[in-house]
Ligand SMILES: Nc1ncnc2c1ncn2[C@@H]1O[C@H](COP(=O)(O)OP(=O)(O)OP(=O)(O)O)[C@@H](O)[C@H]1O
């Protein structure tokens with residue numbers, strides 16, 4: 001049974017960014033342990049952290065899964081590798097980045113896996129798409145829902161996040177939805 005609920009952030013800022021997002025969603029869908037239940041719109045976002053790099057496309061997805069959080073991480077890392085992801089510098093450009101944002105209501109602190117994602121609460125490029133698929137979900141440790149966290153962000157933080165493609169229905173990524 002696909003009993004566990006997981007939210008993933010997707011980002012790309014190298015090459016055909018939309019293609020990489022589409023491919024990542026396709027590969028997530030193909031995986032028998034995962035079921036895609038929702039996708040957000042796509043946003044074009046100004047780079048945060050390392051600012052001297054191309055703009056990102058960011059989006060969020062909701063899934064249900066038979067996997068443990070570790071197995072989800074293995075799967076997202078395999079998909080990153082399949083999509084030419086290289087690990088050069090921290091926060092640097094990448095063809096695809098898949099971050100596990102939340103896994104059920106769990107709080108996981110291991111050396112190689114932190115869930116909820118530690119920078120989730122401060123990142124407009126994560127919260128703006130995530131609110132489309134998880135508005136009422138309470139973020140463990142934050143004591144607030146995704147919608148509440150988003151409303152805590154200042155206008156200047158949201159400024160760098162622009163709607164790029166509204167995705168609903170058969171023409172867009174919607175075709176990956178179950
Ligand atoms: N929730 C998580 N989702 C994905 N990777 C995680 C998570 N928590 C810890 N990691 C670890 O982060 C490592 C990869 O980090 P990565 O290079 O993608 O960081 P980044 O995307 O540059 O920075 P950020 O974590 O701020 O988004 C992985 O090897 C993985 O073990």
Ligand SMILES: Nc1nc2c(c(=O)[nH]1)N=C(CO)CN2
Nearest residue numbers: 011045046047048056091125
């Ligand atoms: N706008 C934006 N900025 C980033 C992103 C990202 O996905 N979008 N990912 C980063 C590395 O995790 C660093 N900076």
